[in-house]
Amino acid sequence: MLARIASEALNGLEGHPVEVEADVVAAAPSFSVVGLPDAAVQESRERVRSAIVNSAYEFPSRRITINLAPADLRKEGPSFDLPIALAFLVATGQVNDGCDGRGPLAAVGELGLDGSLRPVAGALALAESLRRRGLRGLLLPAANAAEASLVRGLEVYPASTLSEAVAQLSAGGARPAPPADLAALLGSAPAGEADFSDIVGQDAVKRALEVAVAGAHNVLMSGPPGAGKTMLARRLPSIMPALTLAEAIEITRVYSVAGLLPAEAPLIARRPFRAPHHTISSPGLVGGGGTPRPGEVSLAHLGVLFLDEFPEFRLAALEGLRQPLEDGEVTISRRLTSITFPARLMLVAAMNPCPCGYLGDRERECLCPPHRLRQYGSRLSGPLLDRIDLRVEVPRVSPRDRRSERLGEGSVDVRARVARARRRQLARLAGTGIYANAHMSARHLRRLCTLEADAVALLDRAYERLHLSARACDRIVKVAQTIADLEESPTVGVAQVAESLSYRARSRHDR
């Protein structure tokens, strides 16, 4: 007898329909899986066999053929265990598919030898794709249910064992999971612990970081060791604007596919802050691997990627940042497929001005030989630096500031201003699918930003005098727009463009 169960395969974040067919005939006994399965899918035979026997079902001695259609799509991972087991049980007449006339249920899940169901990666993306295909419901491991119920318009049927899955299937879906309370999940984000007021002085740097966070612009902080660069960066989460629901879903999708979604939190409700060490490999940073996985740039999607000791990163890793910084996504190409992960991150980089760290310091002499200076600076390529909107110097804290008892402005106040500026952006960018000024395309820029006449004149002069690239010019306007949003000004004036230009200007010791 022949049986079919619908399932879904993931290629990056993109779902593809997979039909699991089981055929059982009386012939010399064998159990084979065809349809371009990888090693994990081949091994699923052993898990399915044990799970079926240990769940008190029969495993008859006949020829069993499992086909995963379409046969030209590579099937990876253990998520086909459950549909294979269910198709087998229907084909051997041990279970009735109770979905007649109501539209089929799809199934995904990994089986343990005892018949328990283990969670699979990417349940959110799978559920979204099934809903787009118009499937009625999804049968999946209980541990994935909360995540899949984030999707509206798809019934979610959890099961923690094969027997429970069989019960759900034979009833055509009996006990659906309750839909997620999205507002409650989104509101549950804990606030950051470290506060901006911990940092004394550095008012200019704080202003630059406020502008950067308000519009999700990239920043490079340069200064001697111990000036507070890392401390400042670590406090960025405390001033970042709250996530919108659409943003939270986008981030959760990436974490789900990477298998990094915490069991107790089905929705990522805080902006990510990723701080990989400078020894990270290029695939680790931008994504890759045999079965491509999202890298740090994608895990920092709509959040912050903090790269401390920026010039110490591997050259390949640094240059790999170019595409995500420009396009807001990463495309990983393989022989048979290419996979795109989102990567709209805000880059926060920190570096010393030179290898010894004291170039340009007021009191301490730089001890670097000239060739080391040249080498250090040249690790950051022009195209990479061109994509950094704000460059700020973080000087050593002056002795007076260090002793000062006066606290700086607290994160709460800064975050309120940032949130206000971000709301103005969201209103202006409604319907574009982007959430911050930094991600505007050149077309958005022309259509949505109003520059005053003298601001245009200043920009034109700067373009010629400073030999700016066209991209740099666009980025200057975006930062100026963010400053205008912080000041709640409807148009971008000469003051905002001037401040924006000051962040772009090459610092004294830039090459």
Place this chain on the structure above:
Amino acid sequence: MNARQSYGRAAEETAARYLEARGWRLLGRNVRIGRGELDIVARHGSALVFVEVKARRTRACGSPEDAVTPLKRRQVARLAELWLAARPWALRGVAEVRFDVVAVDGTRRPAEVRHLQGAFTLDG
């Protein structure tokens, strides 16, 4: 025929009597196909069973069940397919096809017969 071979023949006889006593209908014994041989082909209810008989007089080489190596399984499986291909009618009324192992363990007195149903499949 040396002593080991004749012990093997005797074990096959023991296995055949064991199965017949339990209502099995033997379709063939020592069925030669090319260079290979199927020990016993039998029907039991709706099952068509290919039986490999293994016997051991001592434990020196492990238990008789252990003697059914992956190579031996592949040989038996291939011979079974050839046997079936030549007799398509043999599958009439058959609900399942099985590979069983009957172990005749001579380390005990009297020799113990152990029957492993569905000991292996075409894919191991």
